[in-house]
Amino acid sequence: MKRYSAFAIAKEALNNHQGWKRAWAKAQPKRKYDVIVVGAGGHGLATAYYLGKNFGIRNVAILEKGWLGGGNTGRNTTIIRSNYLQDPSAAIYEKARSLYETMSQDLNYNVMFSPRGVMMLAQTEHEVRGYKRTAAANAFQGVETEFIGPARVKELCPIMNIEGPRYPVLGALWQPRGGTARHDAVAWGYARACSAMGMDIIQKCEVTGVRSEGGRVVGVDTTKGAIDCDKLAMVVAGHCSHLAEMAGFRLPVESVALQALVSEPIKPCMDVVVMANTVHGYMSQSDKGEMVIGGGTDAFNNYTQRGSFHHIEETVRALVETFPMISRLKMLRQWGGIVDVTGDRSPILSKTPIEGIFVNCGWGTGGFKAIPGSGWGMAELIAKGHSPLTDEFGLNRFTEGRFIDESVAAGVAH
Amino acid sequence: MLILTCPYCGVTGEETEFAAGGEAHLKRFGPGSSDAEFESYLFARKNEKGVTFERWRHANGCGKWFHAARCTVTLEVFGTYKAQVTEPPKEILAAIRKRRPGWEPAA
Numbered sequence: 463m464k465r466y467s468a469f470a471i472a473k474e475a476l477n478n479h480q481g482w483k484r485a486w487a488k489a490q491p492k493r494k495y496d497v498i499v500v501g502a503g504g505h506g507l508a509t510a511y512y513l514g515k516n517f518g519i520r521n522v523a524i525l526e527k528g529w530l531g532g533g534n535t536g537r538n539t540t541i542i543r544s545n546y547l548q549d550p551s552a553a554i555y556e557k558a559r560s561l562y563e564t565m566s567q568d569l570n571y572n573v574m575f576s577p578r579g580v581m582m583l584a585q586t587e588h589e590v591r592g593y594k595r596t597a598a599a600n601a602f603q604g605v606e607t608e609f610i611g612p613a614r615v616k617e618l619c620p621i622m623n624i625e626g627p628r629y630p631v632l633g634a635l636w637q638p639r640g641g642t643a644r645h646d647a648v649a650w651g652y653a654r655a656c657s658a659m660g661m662d663i664i665q666k667c668e669v670t671g672v673r674s675e676g677g678r679v680v681g682v683d684t685t686k687g688a689i690d691c692d693k694l695a696m697v698v699a700g701h702c703s704h705l706a707e708m709a710g711f712r713l714p715v716e717s718v719a720l721q722a723l724v725s726e727p728i729k730p731c732m733d734v735v736v737m738a739n740t741v742h743g744y745m746s747q748s749d750k751g752e753m754v755i756g757g758g759t760d761a762f763n764n765y766t767q768r769g770s771f772h773h774i775e776e777t778v779r780a781l782v783e784t785f786p787m788i789s790r791l792k793m794l795r796q797w798g799g800i801v802d803v804t805g806d807r808s809p810i811l812s813k814t815p816i817e818g819i820f821v822n823c824g825w826g827t828g829g830f831k832a833i834p835g836s837g838w839g840m841a842e843l844i845a846k847g848h849s850p851l852t853d854e855f856g857l858n859r860f861t862e863g864r865f866i867d868e869s870v871a872a873g874v875a876h
Numbered sequence: 877m878l879i880l881t882c883p884y885c886g887v888t889g890e891e892t893e894f895a896a897g898g899e900a901h902l903k904r905f906g907p908g909s910s911d912a913e914f915e916s917y918l919f920a921r922k923n924e925k926g927v928t929f930e931r932w933r934h935a936n937g938c939g940k941w942f943h944a945a946r947c948t949v950t951l952e953v954f955g956t957y958k959a960q961v962t963e964p965p966k967e968i969l970a971a972i973r974k975r976r977p978g979w980e981p982a983a
């Protein structure tokens with residue numbers, strides 16, 4: 463792998479930039495791998511990366527039915543925060559957030575992590591109490607957050623109307639080191655590093671069947687033929703139930719559409735991320751100047767990557783109340799992703815009823831922020847059979863009624 | 877935007893008139909069942925990629941619960957039927973097979 467640097471840019475400039483190599487190699491499947499990861503989204507690629515980097519497991523293939531990063535990883539609104547309520551959540555999300563701090567250096571790939579600060583608005587008394595509780599929990603967990611009053615909210619984000627009328631801003635949960643990152647770059651950076659370790663990233667290769675013998679996985683069938691493996695990691699977000707069905711078990715997950723939209727680019731007007739959970743909308747400004755907006759999920763199961771129009775309408779209506787200046791902005795693009803939602807709104811990183819099959823799913827509306835922490839924990843789970851980051855997120859929590867309830871804390875999708 | 881017809885009052889409306897209620901025809905397990913049965917009843921979902929049967933309520937209308945047969949890949953609605961059944965009626969299965977030759981319900 464050729465290192466990216468200022469020196470390399472200067473050197474290539476002499477050559478009219480004709481000398482840059484592909485970031486990752488094209489690969490054809492081998493007959494057998496130690497580990498096959500299904501799904502080249504952020505979580506699949508990060509899982510493979512840490513298998514190689516932390517555990518020296520490099521005979522790994524990452525199979526992707528479409529193109530790398532074309533699932534939810536390339537469709538999300540890129541909010542990164544770790545201000546969750548429950549201890550196991552804080553542990554994995556804060557691990558992820560802290561890895562984002564040095565990711566560009568670690569991967570030698572600019573992921574444009576921008577810890578510009580994230581605020582979650584409290585617009586009802588109930589939310590004020592809820593966020594004060596979360597701020598207290600975060601203090602014990604070592605996650606830096608703070609409950610701030612309306613005057614400070616206005617100071618941090620002057621374009622906001624904090625007076626109401628329907629939902630005045632009563633304060634906010636503020637995480638100063640939360641922010642955003644370039645979603646594609648996260649996938650590309652991990653892919654480049656995986657390829658450099660000798661792993662095979664195989665695109666346009668859909669897994670169509672899972673083969674097991676005597677309760678142990680032996681391989682997968684794909685559109686590029688059968689491939690054997692010792693261990694299999696299913697990391698396919700909205701398609702996890704479909705993959706699990708191929709292997710003969712069910713998951714406590716439902717797949718629904720979540721949408722986002724961006725406006726035409728405008729001059730810098732907002733340098734924090736704002737989430738308004740009561741009115742279901744969140745917004746940040748990209749480096750290109752577009753306002754990046756997300757809202758709520760559809761209530762019914764869906765695999766189409768298209769959501770219902772009325773959600774966009776509701777989201778935009780709410781945000782225009784909160785940010786009057788966006789009322790005349792044109793919206794440029796709108797899209798949807800299929801997100802994998804669990805009952806307690808927490809992910810599943812787990813062994814499964816089939817020996818050798820591991821599943822990483824259930825990140826639902828908010829897994830972009832978790833990519834490095836999830837990959838770190840998942841790699842350890844696959845290599846060693848358990849990990850302090852993932853142990854609480856096993857499938858057995860549903861049998862035992864031991865939920866990691868983030869449904870209140872994460873009232874909105876992001 | 878889904879368009880559904882309420883099998884009780886006969887009104888055809890957009891999805892905003894209805895409330896989605898999740899997987900249909902779940903078999904209820906209560907006290908006396910095994911842990912696995914109880915867990916599966918509460919949490920495990922088919923989440924089909926394709927034909928699905930689900931519950932809906934005519935929330936902004938007559939208020940009644942009913943069932944719909946729908947495809948999660950095309951959003952095509954094959955039909956709706958009343959709530960007082962434990963499995964999809966023959967006409968609904970026929971309507972699905974007409975559009976999806978060879979389709980068989982999942983076990």
Ligand SMILES: Cc1cc2nc3c(=O)[nH]c(=O)nc-3n(C[C@H](O)[C@H](O)[C@H](O)COP(=O)(O)OP(=O)(O)OC[C@H]3O[C@@H](n4cnc5c(N)ncnc54)[C@H](O)[C@@H]3O)c2cc1C
Nearest residue numbers: 501503504505527533534535538539541669799829830831
């Ligand atoms: C509109 C929207 C906004 C969001 N906003 C945020 C946000 O602001 N912050 C945040 O933290 N999270 C957000 N999320 C959630 C976040 O995007 C996801 O949780 C995360 O990207 C999931 O990553 P993944 O790698 O698990 O899945 P994906 O990126 O979806 O990757 C799974 C891959 O598996 C592949 N696949 C599926 N089936 C097969 C098969 N049979 N064979 C081979 N490959 C297969 C798919 O093609 C896909 O590329 C948002 C999501 C959406 C849709």
Ligand SMILES: [Zn+2]
Nearest residue numbers: 882885934938
């Ligand atoms: Zn009705």
